[in-house]
Amino acid sequence: MLRVKKVSKVYNRKFKALSDIDLDVNDGEFLAIMGPSGSGKSTLINILGLLDNDYTGDYYLDNQEYKDSDDVSMSHIRGDKIGFVFQNFKLLSNYTVFENIEIPLIYSKTQTITDRQTVINEVIEQVGLQGKENNLPSELSGGQQQRVAIARAIVNNPQIIIADEPTGALDSKTGHEIMDLFRHLNETFNTTIIMVTHDKEVADFAMRTVYIRDGKLYQDQQSVVDK
Amino acid sequence: MENLTIALRSIKKNKNRNLLTMLGIIIGIASVICILAVGDGFTQSITKELGQGNTSNKVTLDYQANSADSADSSGFTSGDAALLSDVKGVNDVKLSNYDSTVFTNVSSQGNKMKTYIGAIGKKSDVNRTQRSSLLIDDNSYNVLISNRLKQKLFGNDSANGKTIQIGTDVFVIRGTFSTDEYSTNVYMPKKTFNHIFAGKSGKNQAKLTVESGQSKKAVGQRALKKIKASGEYKHEGKYSIEDPTKAMKSFQKVLNSVTYFVALVAGISLLIAGIGVMNVMYISVSERRGEIGIRRAFGATGKNIRNQFLTESIVLCVIGGILGIIIGYLLVLLINAFLPFKAVITIYSILISLLVSCAVGLLFGFIPANKAAKSSLVGLLKEE
Numbered sequence: 001m002l003r004v005k006k007v008s009k010v011y012n013r014k015f016k017a018l019s020d021i022d023l024d025v026n027d028g029e030f031l032a033i034m035g036p037s038g039s040g041k042s043t044l045i046n047i048l049g050l051l052d053n054d055y056t057g058d059y060y061l062d063n064q065e066y067k068d069s070d071d072v073s074m075s076h077i078r079g080d081k082i083g084f085v086f087q088n089f090k091l092l093s094n095y096t097v098f099e100n101i102e103i104p105l106i107y108s109k110t111q112t113i114t115d116r117q118t119v120i121n122e123v124i125e126q127v128g129l130q131g132k133e134n135n136l137p138s139e140l141s142g143g144q145q146q147r148v149a150i151a152r153a154i155v156n157n158p159q160i161i162i163a164d165e166p167t168g169a170l171d172s173k174t175g176h177e178i179m180d181l182f183r184h185l186n187e188t189f190n191t192t193i194i195m196v197t198h199d200k201e202v203a204d205f206a207m208r209t210v211y212i213r214d215g216k217l218y219q220d221q222q223s224v225v226d227k
Numbered sequence: 228m229e230n231l232t233i234a235l236r237s238i239k240k241n242k243n244r245n246l247l248t249m250l251g252i253i254i255g256i257a258s259v260i261c262i263l264a265v266g267d268g269f270t271q272s273i274t275k276e277l278g279q280g281n282t283s284n285k286v287t288l289d290y291q292a293n294s295a296d297s298a299d300s301s302g303f304t305s306g307d308a309a310l311l312s313d314v315k316g317v318n319d320v321k322l323s324n325y326d327s328t329v330f331t332n333v334s335s336q337g338n339k340m341k342t343y344i345g346a347i348g349k350k351s352d353v354n355r356t357q358r359s360s361l362l363i364d365d366n367s368y369n370v371l372i373s374n375r376l377k378q379k380l381f382g383n384d385s386a387n388g389k390t391i392q393i394g395t396d397v398f399v400i401r402g403t404f405s406t407d408e409y410s411t412n413v414y415m416p417k418k419t420f421n422h423i424f425a426g427k428s429g430k431n432q433a434k435l436t437v438e439s440g441q442s443k444k445a446v447g448q449r450a451l452k453k454i455k456a457s458g459e460y461k462h463e464g465k466y467s468i469e470d471p472t473k474a475m476k477s478f479q480k481v482l483n484s485v486t487y488f489v490a491l492v493a494g495i496s497l498l499i500a501g502i503g504v505m506n507v508m509y510i511s512v513s514e515r516r517g518e519i520g521i522r523r524a525f526g527a528t529g530k531n532i533r534n535q536f537l538t539e540s541i542v543l544c545v546i547g548g549i550l551g552i553i554i555g556y557l558l559v560l561l562i563n564a565f566l567p568f569k570a571v572i573t574i575y576s577i578l579i580s581l582l583v584s585c586a587v588g589l590l591f592g593f594i595p596a597n598k599a600a601k602s603s604l605v606g607l608l609k610e611e
């Protein structure tokens with residue numbers, strides 16, 4: 001489903017953040033990416049999430065390359081196929097839980113208002129936030145806020161969830177609850193999940209872990225340690 | 228639709244900041260409303276007046292005596308009328324009195340005053356209710372006298388029903404009027420006036436009816452040329468063509484300069500408002516970089532974002548515009564207390580105002596909105 005071939009990324013024409021990354025991710029896979037700070041993890045998943053198309057090499061999503069696509073088609077693919085979860089949740093602070101989850105639906109044409117309501121109520125139930133629909137993010141705990149963010153990520157039924165340190169701002173117990181939720185989504189809906197994390201325990205929830213160091217990708221931790 | 232709710236939300240969140248920004252638009256639009264209302268009111272009053280006068284195919288020549296002494300004896304003669312009716316394009320000629328006044332003695336109970344006597348005609352400056360009490364086309368010997376004359380003849384007593392003597396004739400006073408004019412203190416019906424003073428006042432107006440298909444201007448000029456050359460009293464006075472729109476034209480001139488001034492005020496305040504809007508939109512965009520990033524990550528196109536901020540800028544301006552229209556309306560009520568005609572706010576001027584507000588929002592919101600749309604996504608998402 002995702003195929004990365006010799007992808008490199010250079011910042012400011014001189015700093016090479018990624019060099020010759022090769023990576024295949026299968027449909028329904030739950031992949032963790034680990035590596036030290038500044039190694040290029042966020043840089044890589046920004047490319048995978050079509051947030052950044054300024055790179056060299058090839059990246060195919062569903063056998064389609066979007067490097068040279070225009071803004072409109074990139075945006076629509078993002079909206080339809082990908083759901084993002086961020087370390088610091090990135091909820092709109094003056095929007096209620098319900099309204100935050102609604103955002104991806106605003107930009108995808110299909111639903112009517114009643115459709116929207118049903119879909120949103122469904123995902124709210126899936127992440128276990130019934131009764132919090134009309135609360136503001138500031139009225140929720142960190143774990144609950146991340147659940148809102150996950151609900152927002154899955155409301156459009158994406159094929160892939162891309163998560164940049166989803167547990168980074170949470171204590172380990174809450175973090176594990178979020179991971180249970182990820183695993184549940186992965187198993188029930190066969191959603192592909194690509195997750196960046198610092199935490200070995202969190203990474204253990206994934207089926208496979210890859211490692212990045214100094215912009216290079218390694219399939220096992222040993223090679224990282226060896227360097 | 229979604230953009231509208233987002234826009235209202237964002238505007239509500241920063242009420243004070245946005246109200247200040249709107250101030251320029253409010254002033255600008257209020258000025259626009261006032262200009263248009265005065266202009267429209269003026270045009271309406273003129274068209275009404277012109278409609279009443281039915282001057283469409285008439286040209287009036289005036290005669291102005293060189294000295295006051297000859298005023299009563301000189302003017303257009305029947306010979307002149309015949310002359311004028313021979314001018315090419317002239318259908319017929321009517322002579323009349325523009326002033327309808329004579330200067331003579333008025334007395335009662337031994338008190339005397341020398342004053343102008345006026346005839347009540349259509350053009351009288353005595354107001355309508357008083358006029359109607361004095362049957363205009365009656366031959367009656369009824370008169371209206373000014374408060375000034377009443378004071379002089381009767382002191383503080385009521386003058387109604389009493390009599391005054393003008394020349395050898397006795398008249399019954401039917402009412403009084405107040406006037407700022409010092410000259411004419413007595414008015415009587417036109418027929419009576421003509422009967423008594425026939426021949427005493429010269430005909431100083433010649434009304435030419437122009438044949439259809441002929442240019443009023445050309446016919447007027449031909450007639451003027453002819454009467455100047457061969458008018459009977461050409462040495463005692465001057466002839467000229469009366470311009471029925473003259474008074475209006477001079478007022479229009481004043482109005483125009485006022486309009487230019489107010490338009491300048493409106494223009495400047497709209498420009499300042501526009502810059503204010505641009506500034507506030509820049510602030511709004513940079514405050515909400517995080518929000519933009521989130522929306523973009525979840526499927527919003529650059530165009531979606533641009534439209535969102537454009538909507539916000541337009542809504543901001545239209546709210547300002549609506550407030551401006553309301554304040555403009557109040558100002559027009561105020562202005563009307565000082566105007567000789569009624570300034571009117573038309574649907575058209577309201578539409579123009581709303582259109583101008585929209586345009587300001589669109590114009591000055593475009594650059595910030597575009598900036599928001601073009602920002603790099605990764606940068607936006609790094610924002611806290």
Ligand SMILES: Nc1ncnc2c1ncn2[C@@H]1O[C@H](COP(=O)(O)OP(=O)(O)OP(=O)(O)O)[C@@H](O)[C@H]1O
Nearest residue numbers: 011012015017035036037038039040041042043044
């Ligand atoms: N916009 C940018 N311009 C220049 N250099 C950048 C930019 N973004 C990232 N970098 C550099 O690229 C390298 C990789 O950054 P990246 O954000 O991918 O690291 P990371 O692995 O996600 O680190 P962390 O675990 O701390 O989040 C870093 O050295 C960083 O300084």
Ligand SMILES: [Mg+2]
Nearest residue numbers: 041042043164
């Ligand atoms: Mg990172």
